[in-house]
Amino acid sequence: MQWQRGAAASLGPGQGVGSRRALVRHTATWFRYFNDMQLRNIMRSIIATSALALAIAVPGLAAAQELKFSGGATLATKYIADGIEQTKGAAIQPWIEGEIAGFYFGAWLSNVDAGPSASDSVETDLYLGYRGEAGMFGYDIGYTHYYYNKSGSCCGQIIGSVSIAPTDALSMGVRVAYDPDAKVTNSRLTAGYAFGEKFAVEALYGKINKGGHAYYAVSGSYALTDSLGLSLTLSDTDRAGVDDKQVVLALDYSFSFN
Template sequence: MRAHLPFLPVVALSLLSAPAAAAAAELTIDGNLTLTSRYMASGQQQTTGAAFQPSIELGYGGAYAGLWASNLSSSLAGHSAEFDISLGYRTQFGPLAVDLGYVRYFYTAPWDASSGQLVLDLSGAPAEGTELGLNIAYDPDARESDISASIGQQIGERFAVAAGYGRVENSHSYWSVGGSYALSDAANVDLTWHDTTVDKGIAVLSLSYDFSLR
């Protein structure tokens, strides 16, 4: 994910303004723990070894606020850790799922903050077991976009394959192809090949676990 603090107070205020019973009924707290052999962002390596990536998201209706983190390799990224804070809204228009949000990237050692990105994520299922996706991320300060498209296909109950292609404006193109296997309803293992026009390709193995606190 890249996948995803100033927005948490906004969500908190919206929750406090609703009746306590309604808030208790609609508030969701979901999370994910991922261990991956490499942290990849737009097809490029951000670590020279494994990365641990926890995340948590608060949802209320279609609105959400999330926090995602990962270790980094200073030799590649110039920092030792990354924290992403996101705020957005998800909704459905017939078969089309729409996710519109903003992500702010923070880095430590040394401490720094990027300008962040506006993100529009569209997805739909034209056929059973098939999912198409389009992700548009735009940095309003740098006036630079990162646009990617993906396709996924479920094969049986536990196995799925996926492929994607993207381009960072004024930089490089990147693509990926891989497969995933559901170990359980919550745990998943994924093996994906990542490649770009500027770096050598690399296979990445990941193990993830989803959980819900509410």
């Protein structure tokens, strides 16, 4: 498998349901990984620093606004990043996020079959940023850093996006992710349409510069409940001589701690 972290983002917030044996194996990996003191210290430092910075940056923010936490997990048949598979089989992807007055910070994890090192088996994305809306426009600016359980810190990206929703059903957006160390840019166009409150479709086209590949995907999602959703994604790339066609089925669950 070719590992790629030019400006990776899972097709999903970045995925699948595997066999019972695969789920048990990946779950065991998570427990071993969460016992790693270094990761716990990194996450505590990121969250504590982010919360302190937000409180200092906006006077009276902590008192005037409520800090809200949400979480969830995705079970997917495969983990795909920018059209390239990161797992051969099922992926388990938990996440947790805190938000206050538009500022947010969080962590997203997934099992992988290979990262920067062939021995990597877990990817951890730590991120923070600010997002909001102005009429029919939405905006988001943030930073994400990528870690792996064996090779450690990999790289980071500054990510910005702007979207427009001319109607309640139609939305379009542009997203740009930039790696300042590798000086690599990943640009993406998206368009989505909601058929009522339960069913929606989305299409995206992305391109990685400096000799990178183009990737594209179409997906459909259905809200089973307010917290549980099912999606099907078809993706591909333009990499010459490589068959990157993928079909991913994912089950997403989310909840609020407040």
